[in-house]
Amino acid sequence: MADPRPELKELLLHTAxxxxxxxxYAAVSLRTIAAGAGVTTGSLYYYFNHxxxxxxxxxxxxxxxxxxxxxxxxxALGPRATRxxxxxxxxRAHLAALFEMDSYPAANVxxxxxxxxAIRRAVRPGRRAYEEYWIDLLASRKGANxxxxxxxxxxLFGATNWTLEWYREKRDxxxxxxxxxxxxxxxxxxxxxxxTEEKFERAVxxxxx
Amino acid sequence: MADPRPELKELLLHTAxxxxxxxxYAAVSLRTIAAGAGVTTGSLYYYFNHxxxxxxxxxxxxxxxxxxxxxxxxxALGPRATRxxxxxxxxRAHLAALFEMDSYPAANVxxxxxxxxAIRRAVRPGRRAYEEYWIDLLASRKGANxxxxxxxxxxLFGATNWTLEWYREKRDxxxxxxxxxxxxxxxxxxxxxxxTEEKFERAVxxxxx
DNA sequence: GGAGATAGATAACGAGTGTTATGTTATACC
DNA sequence: GGTATAACATAACACTCGTTATCTATCTCC
Numbered sequence: 001m002a003d004p005r006p007e008l009k010e011l012l013l014h015t016a017x018x019x020x021x022x023x024x025y026a027a028v029s030l031r032t033i034a035a036g037a038g039v040t041t042g043s044l045y046y047y048f049n050h051x052x053x054x055x056x057x058x059x060x061x062x063x064x065x066x067x068x069x070x071x072x073x074x075x076a077l078g079p080r081a082t083r084x085x086x087x088x089x090x091x092r093a094h095l096a097a098l099f100e101m102d103s104y105p106a107a108n109v110x111x112x113x114x115x116x117x118a119i120r121r122a123v124r125p126g127r128r129a130y131e132e133y134w135i136d137l138l139a140s141r142k143g144a145n146x147x148x149x150x151x152x153x154x155x156l157f158g159a160t161n162w163t164l165e166w167y168r169e170k171r172d173x174x175x176x177x178x179x180x181x182x183x184x185x186x187x188x189x190x191x192x193x194x195x196t197e198e199k200f201e202r203a204v205x206x207x208x209x
Numbered sequence: 210m211a212d213p214r215p216e217l218k219e220l221l222l223h224t225a226x227x228x229x230x231x232x233x234y235a236a237v238s239l240r241t242i243a244a245g246a247g248v249t250t251g252s253l254y255y256y257f258n259h260x261x262x263x264x265x266x267x268x269x270x271x272x273x274x275x276x277x278x279x280x281x282x283x284x285a286l287g288p289r290a291t292r293x294x295x296x297x298x299x300x301r302a303h304l305a306a307l308f309e310m311d312s313y314p315a316a317n318v319x320x321x322x323x324x325x326x327a328i329r330r331a332v333r334p335g336r337r338a339y340e341e342y343w344i345d346l347l348a349s350r351k352g353a354n355x356x357x358x359x360x361x362x363x364x365l366f367g368a369t370n371w372t373l374e375w376y377r378e379k380r381d382x383x384x385x386x387x388x389x390x391x392x393x394x395x396x397x398x399x400x401x402x403x404x405t406e407e408k409f410e411r412a413v414x415x416x417x418x
Numbered sequence: 419g420g421a422g423a424t425a426g427a428t429a430a431c432g433a434g435t436g437t438t439a440t441g442t443t444a445t446a447c448c
Numbered sequence: 449g450g451t452a453t454a455a456c457a458t459a460a461c462a463c464t465c466g467t468t469a470t471c472t473a474t475c476t477c478c
Contacts, residue, residue, distance in 0.1 A: 008425085024323035026236035029465060042468085043426050051466065110322055113374065114233035147389040154375050155368040155393055162367025165322065172360075180356040184364055187396055217455085238435065251438085252456050260436065 009047045012037045017058045017103040025055060025111040055111070056119050062108030063126035066097040067133065074137070084186055086137055091185075092178035094160050099167065099174065109161045131157075138185070146187055156185050218256045221246045223311055226267045230316040234264060234323045264320070265328050271317030272335035275306040276342065283346070293395055295346055300394075301387035303369050308376065308383065318370045340366075347394070355396055365394050 015036040019028040030051055034041045048054050073093040074086045081089075097105040112120065131153060138156070139149035146152075159181055167177070224245040228237040239260060243250045257263050282302040283295050290298075306314040321329065340362060347365070348358035355361075368390055376386070 022322075024233050024235055024320075026233055027323060030467090031465080040427055041466090042428070045467075046424090046426060111233075113231075113319060114236065146392055151381075151386065151389050152393065154371060155390055158368040158371025158374075159364040160367070162363060162370065165367075166363050177360065180360050181364055183355055184361065184393060184396070187393070239437090240435085249457055250436090251440095251458070254437075255454090255456065 008037065008039065008043075012039075012044065012047060013054065013057060013061070013104075014102055016054050017062075017107040020055065020058065020111050021103045021107040025114045052116060052119055055115050056122055058104055059108050059112065059115070059119065059123040060126055061102075062104035062106075063123065063130055065101060066094055066105040066108075067126070067130040069093045069097045069101070070130075071133065083137070084182065087186060088178055088182040090134070090137065091156070091160060091181050092175065095163065095174045095178055098161070098164060106164055109164060152185065156181070159184075217246065217248065217252075221248075221253065221256060222263065222266060222270070222313075225263050226271075226312040226316040229264065229267065229320050230312045234320040261325060261328055264324050265331055267313055268317050268321065268324065268328065268332040269335055270311075271313035271315075272332065272339055274310060275303055275314040275317075276335070276339040278302045278306045278310065279339075280342065292346070293391065296395060297387055297391040299343070299346065300365070300369060300390050301384065304372065304383045304387055307370070307373060315373060318373060361394065365390070368393075 012033060016028065016033045019032060019036065030044050031041050033054070034044050044054075048057075070090045070093040073089050074081070077085055077089060098109070099106070131150075134153045134156065135149045138152050139145060163177060167174075221242060225237065225242045228241060228245065239253050240250045242263070243253050253263075257266075279299045279302040282298050283290070286294055286298060307318070308315070340359075343362045343365065344358050347361050348354060372386060376383075
């Protein structure tokens with residue numbers, strides 16, 4: 001009675017991510033994960049050598065998913081997009097990764113601090129790459145920034161990820177949250193800033209070599 | 210060999226808070242807490258009926274500590290203080306509660322989502338009271354706010370609490386972080402805003418009844 | 419139509435868990 | 449100066465944990 005199901009590994013990871021997100025890392029046992037996926041405990045060890053390996057893959061996937069989704073949405077704006085447009089769309093994509101995709105990014109936010117230090121070190125390059133993407137985006141305007149781009153990025157990450165603690169679908173809109181947060185981060189009205197920067201970009205583009 | 214030490218309950222709570230903050234809720238056993246305080250496991254049950262009661266007191270104390278510290282520092286500014294001054298000092302006090310006081314507020318931020326739902330419900334009034342304090346503070350300027358004060362407060366909480374994930378004493382300054390975050394939240398340069406509002410407040414104060 | 423290889427299931431190991439029942443010692447009081 | 453109480457310590461209970469060793473059924477290939 002093998003009844004082999006395809007993609008069981010992905011099902012196990014997805015189940016584990018959802019449980020980690022809601023209950024925390026240590027509170028979720030391998031038996032709970034296996035039962036949630038409809039298999040027995042020993043079967044986990046056909047795909048993973050240790051519990052740590054499960055959480056490592058979840059954290060890595062979380063970084064990759066949110067990074068890819070944000071980059072995809074921002075790039076889709078085209079090369080003429082303003083920084084304000086990029087920030088609004090980027091924040092919205094980050095929120096989508098937290099609430100509308102798999103649980104990997106949300107689980108990442110919730111349990112990162114509590115996994116073994118060796119796992120944190122192992123997945124840190126992926127986290128750093130995503131941070132650098134935003135630092136570059138927020139520092140893209142030449143000249144004086146109001147605050148250090150790295151700190152500004154950390155403020156943005158904190159405000160965005162903290163939505164996991166208070167966002168309720170019934171009451172709030174992810175679109176409105178993204179717009180409001182972009183307004184705060186950019187320091188002025190987003191649409192006004194967008195028009196201003198667009199004008200500036202056109203002027204630059206139409207100027208000779 | 211009783212060797213009765215005073216205030217053992219506080220020592221146990223402090224030890225537990227520090228462990229919860231770094232390792233998470235479920236990963237910390239009662240034996241680890243007891244050993245950290247230099248006593249044996251059974252002694253815990255002289256002061257607490259269940260593990261849940263320990264974490265409940267820690268979460269409640271965390272809310273009370275950060276609320277009291279912020280209110281104390283902001284109130285010390287006096288009744289003539291501007292909103293900008295209050296925000297800077299309030300954020301600095303919140304950061305002090307996270308990094309320079311006991312571990313209760315930091316443990317609260319780290320484990321709140323992972324404690325049993327009944328505990329979360331039980332301590333929610335204290336959390337709501339602190340939230341309302343900031344919502345009132347950020348909405349204090351009459352007329353048009355840029356964004357909804359509740360969402361603005363959530364952004365502020367997220368950015369502030371997220372410092373637990375990236376702040377390093379060697380590299381960053383809590384004073385600078387508080388100033389920069391206030392600049393972002395208030396939407397303009399803090400000192401400029403302070404002077405503007407101070408002027409406004411004086412005008413209001415000197416105006417007849 | 420055997421032979422591996424694949425994809426699991428079963429059962430057990432030692433260690434650790436929250437919790438309880440009971441023992442022990444110092445101190446305060448009359 | 450005995451006694452009650454406060455403040456712990458000791459030891460055990462039933463359970464769960466991550467992990468491993470071993471077994472079984474299905475599929476592929478020649």
